[in-house]
Amino acid sequence: MARAVGVRRRPEPAGPDPGARERILTAAGELFAEHGFDATPTSRIAERAEVPKGLIHYYFRRKQDLLAALVERLPEEPVESERVVVRGDVAASLRLLVRELDTRTEASPLLSRLLWREADTHVAVRQALQRRFRVIVEQIRAVIEAALPPDPPGRDVDTAALLLARVVNHRHSVARHGEHDELDREIAFIARALQP
Amino acid sequence: MARAVGVRRRPEPAGPDPGARERILTAAGELFAEHGFDATPTSRIAERAEVPKGLIHYYFRRKQDLLAALVERLPEEPVESERVVVRGDVAASLRLLVRELDTRTEASPLLSRLLWREADTHVAVRQALQRRFRVIVEQIRAVIEAALPPDPPGRDVDTAALLLARVVNHRHSVARHGEHDELDREIAFIARALQP
Amino acid sequence: MARAVGVRRRPEPAGPDPGARERILTAAGELFAEHGFDATPTSRIAERAEVPKGLIHYYFRRKQDLLAALVERLPEEPVESERVVVRGDVAASLRLLVRELDTRTEASPLLSRLLWREADTHVAVRQALQRRFRVIVEQIRAVIEAALPPDPPGRDVDTAALLLARVVNHRHSVARHGEHDELDREIAFIARALQP
């Protein structure tokens, strides 16, 4: 029970700690999002993840690798169009799709903003985000076409998709989230333009 | 906290250097834009501005103040609507307006992106940018209304303005500039929706 | 706020250096005492302690903590009265006690003066020193009472103790040490006053 005074004890390895890697990434994501990448010392990440500082560099040789790993974690697989399409009602379909996209991002809205913030200086991040942007444009286009009434006149679906993608992305990157009214009005506007 | 006791050697100031403040701001803007705020040491700013390091802190007590000063420099006065309105042609009017807005930002496209990047962590920057965003929305709305044919049915001008403002802002903040085709197509799309 | 982007070269730590902490404290004590707290850069401490500058901040987050640690090191346990009491001879007893107190302080006379110097601006230091002063008053009182002839008339032992404590403290804080004649004369004076 007592501990000999003066004897330096090795801190006893404490055994394997599964989930440590995961905790590190979570902590890093939160802190980066909150204070920025540069302003977050690895030591603070270690604290929040409750791991020794050394372990971070054991899993991620450099701090930058944390960012890369964070990007990997972003859900990449597209929303299955069928799940959100309301045949004949473009506005409703898009609303559903956007809710779905939001949900994925909302998992960590700050993280999304963070990544866009770092995109300019970190190539890997930028590329991943641009890829994701293109996927979203494509998805919107698909949903619009699936929801549109069968006889397709010459509407500019491509532009509508890009437009909405920008709106969505704008919210996820720099604008403040939350105002769903505005978003819905924008969707309605675009939908109306597609079916006269 | 203190200075070592002893006699200082050669401060040797070289007399007033007008334009130094300006050079510092320019250098700071460029470097911040290129590498980010945190990753730019004041020493490098001094180098590029060709001033002694101390002068930077003489003009701007802390590094943050450089950011603030950079924001001040953004042109705030709105575009005079009359200059860009083409009566009866909403699309043309908006194209002109957007070109004008671009020009102002393009003065330092990187700077604009930088500021949006830092908005999350620097309150003053964020507020200034949000204010600017609102001004732009308002301007777009004004132009649309001035360009619209005289008999006004119940179109959603507000939403159209917000939509376009988002597109513009998206380009200035996170998207890559330059693809004017897409932008023009988006403008056309919105304009068409406004006059059936 | 940040670190320039780029790869660091050669940290190359050299393994545990036991005694480093101690060497740092010793060096700090000496230098502070010699030139003052503010006028001693941590870099000079590092030099004298023969440790890299970083190590100082590894052990003591801020420079102030060095002062605090220095105070901790002061011997706190009181002199055992019995060791110095010469029954019936107050002057002799006090001389012995003062010699003992001196010895403890003389271990680092400059350090003592330093601490009193910094007491005004560093609360922790001030409190520690005030505590020590009170202990000394108490000790002196105890010794006087133990040494006093058995039939105790109404002498003002308290005041005598305070008086001597002040003399001792005066020597340790601002006066120059060393002149034992004067001290002995003062002790004799006080002792005489106590036994007419």
Place this chain on the structure above:
Amino acid sequence: MARAVGVRRRPEPAGPDPGARERILTAAGELFAEHGFDATPTSRIAERAEVPKGLIHYYFRRKQDLLAALVERLPEEPVESERVVVRGDVAASLRLLVRELDTRTEASPLLSRLLWREADTHVAVRQALQRRFRVIVEQIRAVIEAALPPDPPGRDVDTAALLLARVVNHRHSVARHGEHDELDREIAFIARALQP
């Protein structure tokens, strides 16, 4: 009335400012006393004295010279013994003398402490203070002798004087002022010892 925009105006010398030197010294004394010599930038002194920073270095080439000048200002001329002597009552006499000495120092008790604090590192200060200490010892001795009953047995007046001087000085240098009871008891103790 209007001022041409953009024209740089010399700030107009504002005419001679007698008392500026005095104000600088006062401000310096206060600030040094409050925060310490090293921790007080000349800029802050300038602020409080309401003079341009340059003026300080115009009057006092180096910061140290401010300390020296502060020492000069200390009242040096001794208290006239006759004013405080109560013939036949040593205690009363000493009480009066000490009150008088206090008054002089109390003019700026913090300043007194400051000077003792800096005495170790600034030779000029140290010498001035030591000189003053000797003057005080001498004064006390004179007062004792003047107050003592005419038939002088072999009392140790010198030691009594030194003792009291130490008490006084201890209060002025490191101890907290204010407790006059203790001081009076100490004076009484010493006085009693002088006249059995």
Place this chain on the structure above:
DNA sequence: AATGAATGAGACTTCATTCAT
């Protein structure tokens, strides 16, 4: 005589990263 602009030395501190264990 007075002053604001300017300067450079250097102080403290933070931190990513490495190595021995």
Place this chain on the structure above:
DNA sequence: AATGAATGAAGTCTCATTCAT
């Protein structure tokens, strides 16, 4: 496999001091 100790590079900022005017 894991970790605490250790390092050194660099960053921000302060400030006494000087000079031109």
